[in-house]
Amino acid sequence: xxxxxxxxxxxxxxxxxxxxxxxxxxxxxxxxxxxxxxxxxxxxxxxxxxxxxxxxxxxxxxxxxxxxxxxxxxxxxxxxxxxxxxxxxxxxxxxxxxxxxxxxxxxxxxxxxxxxxxxxxxxxxxxxxxxxxxxxxxxxxxxxxxxxxxxxxxxxxxxxxxxxxxxxxxxxxxxxxxxxxxxxxxxxxxxxxxxxxxxxxxxxxxxxxxxxxxxxxxxxxxxxxxxxxxxxxxxxxxxxxxxxxxxxxxxxxxxxxxxxxxxxxxxxxxxxxxxxxxxxxxxxxxxxxxxxxxxxxxxxxxxxxxxx
Amino acid sequence: xxxxxxxxxxxxxxxxxxxxxxxxxxxxxxxxxxxxxxxxxxxxxxxxxxxxxxxxxxxxxxxxxxxxxxxxxxxxxxxxxxxxxxxxxxxxxxxxxxxxxxxxxxxxxxxxxxxxxxxxxxxxxxxxxxxxxxxxxxxxxxxxxxxxxxxxxxxxxxxxxxxxxxxxxxxxxxxxxxxxxxxxxxxxxxxxxxxxxxxxxxxxxxxxxxxxxxxxxxxxxxxxxxxxxxxxxxxxxxxxxxxxxxxxxxxxxxxxxxxxxxxxxxxxxxxxxxxxxxxxxxxxxxxxxxxxxxxxxxxx
Numbered sequence: 001x002x003x004x005x006x007x008x009x010x011x012x013x014x015x016x017x018x019x020x021x022x023x024x025x026x027x028x029x030x031x032x033x034x035x036x037x038x039x040x041x042x043x044x045x046x047x048x049x050x051x052x053x054x055x056x057x058x059x060x061x062x063x064x065x066x067x068x069x070x071x072x073x074x075x076x077x078x079x080x081x082x083x084x085x086x087x088x089x090x091x092x093x094x095x096x097x098x099x100x101x102x103x104x105x106x107x108x109x110x111x112x113x114x115x116x117x118x119x120x121x122x123x124x125x126x127x128x129x130x131x132x133x134x135x136x137x138x139x140x141x142x143x144x145x146x147x148x149x150x151x152x153x154x155x156x157x158x159x160x161x162x163x164x165x166x167x168x169x170x171x172x173x174x175x176x177x178x179x180x181x182x183x184x185x186x187x188x189x190x191x192x193x194x195x196x197x198x199x200x201x202x203x204x205x206x207x208x209x210x211x212x213x214x215x216x217x218x219x220x221x222x223x224x225x226x227x228x229x230x231x232x233x234x235x236x237x238x239x240x241x242x243x244x245x246x247x248x249x250x251x252x253x254x255x256x257x258x259x260x261x262x263x264x265x266x267x268x269x270x271x272x273x274x275x276x277x278x279x280x281x282x283x284x285x286x287x288x289x290x291x292x293x294x295x296x297x298x299x300x301x302x303x304x305x306x307x308x
Numbered sequence: 309x310x311x312x313x314x315x316x317x318x319x320x321x322x323x324x325x326x327x328x329x330x331x332x333x334x335x336x337x338x339x340x341x342x343x344x345x346x347x348x349x350x351x352x353x354x355x356x357x358x359x360x361x362x363x364x365x366x367x368x369x370x371x372x373x374x375x376x377x378x379x380x381x382x383x384x385x386x387x388x389x390x391x392x393x394x395x396x397x398x399x400x401x402x403x404x405x406x407x408x409x410x411x412x413x414x415x416x417x418x419x420x421x422x423x424x425x426x427x428x429x430x431x432x433x434x435x436x437x438x439x440x441x442x443x444x445x446x447x448x449x450x451x452x453x454x455x456x457x458x459x460x461x462x463x464x465x466x467x468x469x470x471x472x473x474x475x476x477x478x479x480x481x482x483x484x485x486x487x488x489x490x491x492x493x494x495x496x497x498x499x500x501x502x503x504x505x506x507x508x509x510x511x512x513x514x515x516x517x518x519x520x521x522x523x524x525x526x527x528x529x530x531x532x533x534x535x536x537x538x539x540x541x542x543x544x545x546x547x548x549x550x551x552x553x554x555x556x557x558x559x560x561x562x563x564x565x566x567x568x569x570x571x572x573x574x575x576x577x578x579x580x581x582x583x584x585x586x587x588x589x590x591x592x593x594x595x596x597x598x599x600x601x602x603x604x605x606x607x608x
């Protein structure tokens with residue numbers, strides 16, 4: 001990669017010396033490696049995976065086409081249905097709670113708070129650490145024998161039980177707790193930045209009209225933050241769909257496969273269970289989920305830009 | 309002018325009503341309570357790492373350790389078992405640096421050049437390509453995992469540090485390009501036009517005019533890439549060999565390896581060690597970290 005780039009660079013400099021028309025080539029030559037690599041390693045690989053998803057590849061890629069039967073198998077696969085359902089529950093709750101907490105904390109922090117900087121730093125620090133560390137930490141906090149449950153019992157709440165981590169019906173909520181802890185501060189930062197950008201005159205006008213602080217927020221400030229809101233939803237759903245490491249560290253998919261997410265399903269089938277065809281099909285469904293969110297977003301962004 | 313400033317400018321002149329006082333107190337309680345919630349897991353990790361196994365069994369999450377005991381830290385660093393070896397996470401810590409440093413530098417340099425081209429040397433198709441690259445920021449990497457694994461095999465860099473650097477550069481460039489492009493978009497184009505009329509070429513302008521004013525965005529990009537690559541697990545687990553594993557993969561192996569009794573204190577010490585570099589960056593350069601996080605999201 002480096003070698004490629006630097007050789008292009010020297011080629012480019014000598015070209016510049018020769019003639020002016022060649023100088024016009026330099027920007028293209030500088031971009032060329034990225035363009036080539038992006039086309040191959042993003043779009044080419046995407047197509048490659050799409051092709052594999054229509055073959056009966058098992059341990060090694062093969063190119064015996066079987067049409068869409070891998071997708072049929074996928075949606076008849078209980079583990080995949082569990083993973084997809086989990087994504088729905090996890091993603092929905094994760095996005096909703098993060099938004100709620102993020103907006104609330106941002107508004108609270110926007111009230112001329114003493115030591116705002118320090119508090120903000122505390123809210124946001126989980127975003128700097130790896131999901132593996134987060135998972136490790138919450139695995140310890142949530143484990144029923146020594147974790148929160150034991151602490152509450154020792155503090156006198158004898159009947160307190162908290163066994164979600166080992167309960168197949170509840171384990172997905174553990175993922176939500178850990179992920180919210182990690183990402184809600186980020187939503188707070190997004191909205192706080194948005195709040196600081198709201199036009200002051202608008203607020204003054206509202207104040208003069210006798211609107212109180214709650215009305216001002218509800219009617220004027222929050223509606224003007226719609227773009228931030230959409231960005232946050234896109235980023236959070238993207239985090240949710242890609243979530244892989246959190247599951248690996250916190251539950252490893254267990255108990256059984258009750259806390260699997262699509263990313264974990266894909267990894268397990270492609271790399272450890274020798275089901276490349278099925279794994280590729282699941283990857284394509286994940287891509288479909290991302291595009292379903294991304295395309296309307298980009299479309300509205302572009303349209304918005306044109307209106308400006 | 310911040311929204312709070314404008315809003316309070318009226319109210320600060322008059323006396324606060326008792327209701328406002330109560331609300332204010334409630335506000336602080338709420339904010340500090342949430343701060344405690346965010347801090348708690350880290351505090352518990354730290355306390356646990358200082359206890360011995362017996363203290364962990366008898367005490368609670370928040371009970372204080374009897375003495376300052378750093379045995380778990382020593383073991384996590386140099387003696388804990390991760391999969392098949394028992395050398396702690398130190399070797400993997402070094403692996404991570406060997407992956408992160410070249411990957412961050414290369415992707416930042418390429419991103420700076422790309423951003424410079426896309427914002428100031430537009431050519432036919434450069435905007436379309438930028439759009440195509442942008443979508444690349446969002447694709448779930450599951451879609452490229454297997455083809456990339458095959459490619460690394462063909463290139464003969466499967467399971468090597470070089471291979472991981474390559475992967476991180478390829479998929480990091482979308483973000484670094486975005487950062488630099490957005491930053492350079494704000495530079496007046498007259499500046500560049502004048503320089504071009506004076507006969508300055510592509511690289512001269514970049515070196516003499518663009519680079520000197522790029523320090524903030526370089527810092528933002530380096531911090532962003534450092535955090536992303538250090539915290540990566542997916543590429544690490546898919547593309548590394550045993551002796552090139554990054555620290556996140558090693559940590560996960562350590563936590564999930566259990567010979568006999570579980571040593572939570574060692575797990576927690578190892579987790580803190582693995583988080584330390586990015587936490588340190590965050591504490592020292594939080595402002596830039598936040599800017600990176602919000603760069604793509606809040607349009608500006």
